[in-house]
Amino acid sequence: MYTQALDIHPQLATPLVATEDAHKQTHFEETINHEGKIEPRDWMPAHYRKTLVRQISQHAHSEIVGMLPEGNWISRAPSLKRKAILIAKVQDEAGHGLYLYSAAETLGTSRDQMLEALHTGRAKYSSIFNYPTLTWADVGVIGWLVDGAAIMNQIPLCRCSYGPYARAMVRICKEESFHQRQGFESLMVMMQGTPEQQAMVQDAVNRWWWKCLAMFGPPDSDSPNSEQSKRWGIKRISNDDLRQSFIDATVPQAKVLGVSLPDPDLKWNEERQHHDYGAIDWDEFWATVNGKGPCNKERLATRVKAWEDGAWVREAALVHANKQKARQSKEAA
Numbered sequence: 633m634y635t636q637a638l639d640i641h642p643q644l645a646t647p648l649v650a651t652e653d654a655h656k657q658t659h660f661e662e663t664i665n666h667e668g669k670i671e672p673r674d675w676m677p678a679h680y681r682k683t684l685v686r687q688i689s690q691h692a693h694s695e696i697v698g699m700l701p702e703g704n705w706i707s708r709a710p711s712l713k714r715k716a717i718l719i720a721k722v723q724d725e726a727g728h729g730l731y732l733y734s735a736a737e738t739l740g741t742s743r744d745q746m747l748e749a750l751h752t753g754r755a756k757y758s759s760i761f762n763y764p765t766l767t768w769a770d771v772g773v774i775g776w777l778v779d780g781a782a783i784m785n786q787i788p789l790c791r792c793s794y795g796p797y798a799r800a801m802v803r804i805c806k807e808e809s810f811h812q813r814q815g816f817e818s819l820m821v822m823m824q825g826t827p828e829q830q831a832m833v834q835d836a837v838n839r840w841w842w843k844c845l846a847m848f849g850p851p852d853s854d855s856p857n858s859e860q861s862k863r864w865g866i867k868r869i870s871n872d873d874l875r876q877s878f879i880d881a882t883v884p885q886a887k888v889l890g891v892s893l894p895d896p897d898l899k900w901n902e903e904r905q906h907h908d909y910g911a912i913d914w915d916e917f918w919a920t921v922n923g924k925g926p927c928n929k930e931r932l933a934t935r936v937k938a939w940e941d942g943a944w945v946r947e948a949a950l951v952h953a954n955k956q957k958a959r960q961s962k963e964a965a
């Protein structure tokens with residue numbers, strides 16, 4: 633195959649290749665510095681590609697596993713209206729997973745490879761989906777707090793330097809914002825109901841609050857990927873800053889709802905113009921991330937079963953596609 637290297641003396645090859653790489657590297661960095669987008673066919677450093685596959689695939693897995701805690705409540709929703717909303721929301725999460733797997737595939741990793749990593753427990757997904765949904769109020773609180781935290785983290789990803797991820801995030805964020813509102817509205821209705829309903833909401837808030845704060849990831853001082861991801865324009869805002877923005881935005885919402893947030897240290901700090909808050913249990917977070925949360929085994933087992941049960945659909949689709957391709961080639965011949 634023709635390459636420029638064939639035309640030059642072997643001793644000169646290394647410096648020329650190195651110069652070409654340096655040009656590509658400079659172009660890549662200039663694109664990032666000028667807020668341009670890196671597209672699938674553009675040159676990119678191997679570590680940039682690897683970081684994106686890591687983050688986007690973890691994100692895709694989170695969307696797909698995230699269908700499970702709420703999916704448990706579809707058959708027990710208290711009214712037809714709530715059931716229809718919940719089905720639509722869970723279906724949206726499946727769609728988000730598909731956009732994200734597609735975005736990750738543009739980086740050269742197949743969906744089968746990503747799913748294999750999930751099913752064998754090698755891939756991470758968000759800690760938050762390893763907790764049980766004990767009552768109907770949990771569904772509302774997931775919408776309000778979990779999706780609220782997800783939006784806070786994901787809006788800056790719409791400006792990610794990698795084009796396919798950024799474009800997927802624009803659509804995902806629009807849908808997530810509906811998810812958050814429906815959760816808040818559902819809780820509002822319960823808070824105007826009986827004392828038992830109000831207690832159910834408060835109990836769900838107490839159980840989910842700290843888990844949502846941990847969702848943003850480890851403190852900046854303990855986040856090995858943040859610095860480089862920020863330099864590359866993948867991550868725009870740090871874990872701690874996003875966590876702080878979420879707390880500041882949520883405190884007034886909790887007041888409107890009439891619930892308290894389970895943190896005695898939570899108070900407005902006039903000097904910082906932010907809320908101070910108590911210590912997050914990072915040991916519990918890491919245990920959950922590393923497979924020892926209350927529902928990790930159940931979540932993975934459900935995903936693996938869904939994958940195995942769907943094998944015949946994938947096989948049938950493949951056979952159909954191959955038949956169509958063969959017919960098209962025959963017609964074209």
Ligand code: 3HC
Pocket residue numbers: 686687690691692694695698725756757758759760778779782785786846847848849850854855856857858861867871921
């Ligand atoms: N759960 C599980 N693992 C987590 C985590 C969490 N909440 N937070 C961080 N981690 C992991 C990281 O993946 C990383 O692991 P790795 O190096 O082995 O891949 C490690 O902990 C160290 O964390 P870092 O802060 O260094 O990692 P990142 O720079 O990647 O930041 C992140 C973590 C903020 C989650 C970032 O990856 C991100 O913004 N991801 C995209 C958004 C996302 O995946 N959200 C998940 C929730 S999606 C969702 O909620 C669906 C919605 O429908 C509700």
